[in-house]
Amino acid sequence: MPAKIEIYGTTSCNKCVNVREFFDKKNIEYIDYMIDLMPLEKDEMIRRCGLKYYPQIFINDKHIGGEEELLMLEHEGNLQVLLTEVS
DSSP: OOOOEEEEEOSSOHHHHHHHHHHHHTTOOOEEEETTTOTHHHHHHHHHHSOOSSOEEEETTEEEESHHHHHHHHHHTOHHHHHHSOO
């Protein structure tokens, strides 16, 4: 079963676009909560992670952070581990 990936972001934020492109290039599916189109999701994001800036990424309901944290996980080889963990 593939990992459940959720991205909270906006349609125009550069980091949000970069995160989507990162997953798209790897053919990894994700749920995309675009706050500018779905404003009620912002409250849910804040409830889940306590942060108000974008993007915020969750893998199997675990908050991993934003673009920098995603790239660090990839660089360290830990992203694949998270993607293969059973939720």
